[in-house]
Amino acid sequence: MPDIILQTTALRRDYRLGRANITALGGVDLAIGRGEFVAIMGPSGCGKSTLLNLLGGLDQPSSGAVLLDGHNLAEYNEEQLAALRREKLGFIFQRHDLFPVLTAQENVEFPMLLANVPRSERQLRAAVLLDSVDLPDKADHLPDELSSGQQQRVGIARALANSPLILLADEPTGNLDSTTASEVIDVLAALNRNKGLTLVMVTHDPETAARADRILQLKDGHLMAENGQLK
């Protein structure tokens, strides 16, 4: 793998639940190349979301390391991580988590606003992004006025706002019907294919995962298989 953009070494995450020690991730080694589309699969509670949170710097590992574009996230403080997420990562959530009081356009502008992008450029880029997810006429709609699929597409446009290196998607089709889910995956696959965007997607749906270049299987916090081959 010539150009690794995201890498984990012996990544471990333990939680304390009362007196018990729960291991969510038990030492995961992983390398994702630039422009790759990777799907992470596994049963509920296997550690998929935990892995994604650690990859995005939203959570701190108990041990091991995450290297993003060659930088060890453990060396970053909270505010630096925030800046990193703002500039290099795009997040897509299962429940889209759009801000209900902002319009589609304003939701897409939000990450750019955090990055101090000038207003005119923000507006222009947001319009282009909404166009790219096929929602040019929904710019002034509040999230409640959009369908689930449309909301998720606005979420994708928002994730792309600051031209991230990597897009991290946590069950992006989990709340959608199959037709809408397929449309959303089409959008993501096109971004990966046409723009070379690195895409890491957590899903429990084999059909959705099948669209990825690589499928990683997690079980009980351990990486068990890659593309169906046991590790």
Next chain:
Amino acid sequence: MIIVYAWRLVTRNLRRTTAYLFGLTLAVGLFAGILFFVDATARQMTSTAIAPVRLDIIAHATKPDVHVADTVPTIAAQRGVAAAEPVIAADFAAAVRVGGTQPSPAGRMFAINASYFQTFDILQISEGQFDPAGVLVSEAMAIAQHLKVGDSLQLSFTGIDQPISLPVTGIIDLTNADALFATATEAENAIVADVVFVDIGWFRDHLQTPLAALAANPPTSLAPGAIILDPQVHVKIDRTLLPADPTLAGLHTASLRREVERQFPGQLKAADNLANAFKTAAADVLSAKILFIFLGLPGVALAAYLSKFAAELFAAAQRREISLLRTRGATPGQITTIVAVAAIILAIGGSLLGLIFGVVSLLVSGGAQAVAALNPFAPGFDWGLLGSSMLIAFLAGLVLTSFAVFLPTYSALRREITQERRAVRRIEAAPFWKRIYLDMILIAAASIILIITQLNGGFKPSGNEGTVILLSLYIFLAPFFAWMGITLLVLRIAERGLTTASKQLATLFRKLFGEIGEVAGKSIARRAARVSAATTVIALTLSFGVSLGIFQQTYTDEKNLDAQYIVGADVRLTPALNSPQTPDFISNLQLPGVNGVTAVARDTQALVGSEKNTVYGIDVPSFRQVAYLPDSFFVDGAAQQTIDAMINRTTNYAPGSAQQVLDALAVTPNGVIISVEQAEKYNILVGDPVLLHLYNRNSNQYTDVQAKAVGLFIYFPTSAQDSDFILNRDFMTRGSGNPAMDTFLLKTDGAAATNQSISASLAAQFKNVLSVRIQNTETVIKTEESSLTSLNLNGLGAMERLYTLLVISIGLAIFLLAMINERQREFGAMRALGATLSHLRRFLFAEAATIGILSLILGAGVGVLLARLLVMLLGVIFTIPPRAMAVPGLELLTLALLVIAGMTASAWLSARQLARLKVVEALREL
């Protein structure tokens, strides 16, 4: 088992329980504090009400031959009685100075012991001394008979042939002795001017036997009742043992009175002189309760709302717990019972904490008066009063809990049960009040009540001095409804403004808080309903604090103005009747701290037609410099409006000015200004001639003077009810031929301490030199104002300010924490998308600032409006209706600064809470 589950529901989530208890504790605490404050003031009100009563119980013998001296030891030993004195009253037919020619009319002799002067504070010897072998004569009699100490007085009694001669050993001041003339049967005291006092031993030896024989078998030649012999026992009760509650105190003295009669059945019939004072005090305490509870009611309602607001914060968690119980097989009935028991536990806890908070806040803010009133070891401590207040506050806590905690939870539970469990999304529908236009309804109701009140005579004094003031509940409804209605209306407009000004708000906030401010501005505009809910609570609380601050200041000012009105100025000195002083006496009163003095003549015997009226004579230049003369005391007598009002017997007089009326009097030597009441009675208009018959006390002669009406007044200083005609002093003294002044009014800087100090200096200056009576505004507040107008509201004000501060600060904190709690996912998503803590903090501060500033503006505006309405209520209580609101600027500024500090602290604490937000947990699927 149900109790165990309910207990766990309460104890498992301590944050939720704390939030519930906070509102309940504040609500019950404020309510209990108000009740305790009333209890604390009840003692003060009782003592103020009975202060003018100087003779507590008079027991009259049922037959003239009862030996009252024998009954005294038994009565004095009775528990609750401080002292008892035997007194015998007998009417004489005539008295004349030996060597004099003009006998007095019939008068009264009182036979007393020397100890009477120490036991009762009603007789002041202004000259000479009490001697068992002599007689003391009243000032009026001394003047009429030209009696001096050393003269001999000859007294004649009906049925006794031989007159009795006694040396005059002193002159006595009967200013405070009206109670001596109380009769066993009549309500009014039959005051007699010619009065003498002799030793009771001398009376027994010389007069009792023949008078008793005559009274028992009056000669047929005499008219019935011609022989008056009235043996009495005067009883002084131990006032320290009186219960604080005037009704109970009344029962206590009534029981003492009955006990006196029971000990000597058929011999004594006792009259309780305190009964009326207790009745007045009981009515005043009731009025004070109504006043204080209405003043505090908005605060209690707000605290209850805050509790409900806090309850909503944890609604989701509660729903989860209830769902869990259902999945474990609990029936709807069992769940309802568990919720009810949990609410009862919370109610008991909140009410108990509230009682403690009420006591503590009153002790902290109420000062010595509150500490003394709540001290269970103090003599006469009233457990019943405290117990009943506690019970009322406790029951109020149960009711509040029912409304604020149980009913919302119960209705949520019913929905849950009927709709089955499903994700409940908060639907931001317009609140209930907005949908039913409650603001308009309340304003309309307030307006209707105001109009009805005005049509019924308006907010004017209910009667003369001494009349019981009865505050009806309904007049408080106007301010209360207006308070709610105006606030809700302003909020409706503000909410509309916020929504429509979304773009401008975003631009403003971007300038103030950076780029994230733009999002905050849009968020506020699109969540205007939610923001307005928090703003409602805080603005209403602030308006509550502002209005009470203004009300309290105006009340205090009014109390002092009423006192100034009664005194006439800051200090009043009245020489004894038998030591008349001319205006030159002013030179003796120019003490340091005295800024002006004026001498006032008074004639209480003057005749207009055949009726007695009181005529004053003033020196206009010095009087207007010294006396309290607001324009509201005067009417424009020449205006057609006043003439119409007088003809139609309404009070719709044209407003006049002090300058106009006094100028007219000053330039018209024979001018007279007249009370509108008398002008109406005698059909006198400005410009009309007025014939007055002035009385010269020295010569016992009446002189006719022709005056000219130059102005009208409603109130005139120095007298609450008997100033009828005011003349120029020189004109009056020349006309009557009597140069004696009645009173001297002194102007100071108005401070209570100065007035007390000057009064003390004057008392020391004239001690053993001249008999004088000295009054100042402070003594009048303590003894002559009604118990309802002499209250010290400082403790109540401080307690309510503390409450305002707590509700605003913690209310904002609850709102901000609720906002964080409700929008955890939003804030989590913001963090995931790269927002720094600084971004989130600025976002939070933008919302807090909006609520804070909006609340401050609305609260201050509504507070002032409400204060205006509350001040109108004072018109019912005080003699002089308040002209304007007194704004305690420094106090309100301090309150505003404390509120801003409290809000800042709340926002800062909430920001700290936000900093602890775990992004992963916030975004986790429930």
